[in-house]
Amino acid sequence: MGEKKIETKHSDFLLPSSAARTLVNLQQVEKIYPNGMIAVQDVNLKIKEGEFVSFVGPSGCGKSTIFRLITGLTEPSAGRLEILGGNPEAARKSGRLSFVFQDATLMPWCNVIDNVMLPLKLQGIPKIQQKEEAERVLELVGLKDYHKSLPRQLSGGMKMRVSIARSLVVNPGLLLMDEPFGALDEITRQTLQQELLSIWGKDPKMTVLFVTHNVFEAVYLSTKIAVMTSSPGKIAELIDVPIPYPRDSDFRTTASFSEIVTRVNGALKQ
Numbered sequence: 001m002g003e004k005k006i007e008t009k010h011s012d013f014l015l016p017s018s019a020a021r022t023l024v025n026l027q028q029v030e031k032i033y034p035n036g037m038i039a040v041q042d043v044n045l046k047i048k049e050g051e052f053v054s055f056v057g058p059s060g061c062g063k064s065t066i067f068r069l070i071t072g073l074t075e076p077s078a079g080r081l082e083i084l085g086g087n088p089e090a091a092r093k094s095g096r097l098s099f100v101f102q103d104a105t106l107m108p109w110c111n112v113i114d115n116v117m118l119p120l121k122l123q124g125i126p127k128i129q130q131k132e133e134a135e136r137v138l139e140l141v142g143l144k145d146y147h148k149s150l151p152r153q154l155s156g157g158m159k160m161r162v163s164i165a166r167s168l169v170v171n172p173g174l175l176l177m178d179e180p181f182g183a184l185d186e187i188t189r190q191t192l193q194q195e196l197l198s199i200w201g202k203d204p205k206m207t208v209l210f211v212t213h214n215v216f217e218a219v220y221l222s223t224k225i226a227v228m229t230s231s232p233g234k235i236a237e238l239i240d241v242p243i244p245y246p247r248d249s250d251f252r253t254t255a256s257f258s259e260i261v262t263r264v265n266g267a268l269k270q
């Protein structure tokens, strides 16, 4: 008889253990754009497997630049980055990085399941497997009855669910989300936050990096918050959110929640 595999969920522990491996390591990273703009400077950041780290900061403080550096879409002017154990470009090409943007960026002429299957099609995965995997993630995001719908037939929240499903279909080790819920109304936003935590909670190895302007959203979701300040962009403070998962909406009304929000707001003013 085979040995019983014991699965650990995020909800079983407070934060990823100190033994978890480092997935993202930025050392003294600087980015100066060709026009001389120092977008980020002296960025040091280590993120362990299984973390959910949000980046908050004023517009222009370099949040998207950090994402572009991590994904190898732009080169650092100084410093060193190690992502998923290699350089950023290798990490991107490994297929273990996924992105979700504020705009769902779906192909309007393709139905939901074809949109979700696309990353697997690009990887040359057999069609039957593409379909099975797409069905699995569409069920996770609550869209199993919408496989044949076209994007224009969906609400903004549903389009974002499709975009999240498409990012999950490759089983990413590292998921980067750049203001994914920024364009949604508050109720839909809170529903999707809850769903995202539930999806992340099922996979102890999934690491999420999440950009938001919303401090409440960052505190609700994250294990850690990187608070950024601008001119030039820097990580002013890395704040732990030592509240166990699962977190339900009551967490938003607790004293701990308010305390952490106050701390993040204080760091933003530095």
Ligand SMILES: Nc1ncnc2c1ncn2[C@@H]1O[C@H](COP(=O)(O)OP(=O)(O)OP(=O)(O)O)[C@@H](O)[C@H]1O
Residues within 6 Å of the ligand: 033, 034, 035, 037, 038, 039, 057, 058, 059, 060, 061, 062, 063, 064, 065, 066, 233
């Ligand atoms: N390609 C580029 N060339 C020159 N400057 C750039 C370029 N991209 C970004 N910048 C500048 O670098 C700084 C950081 O930009 P970035 O987009 O990373 O900020 P951000 O924090 O993501 O902003 P927002 O919250 O508004 O999206 C800004 O001053 C921006 O104008």
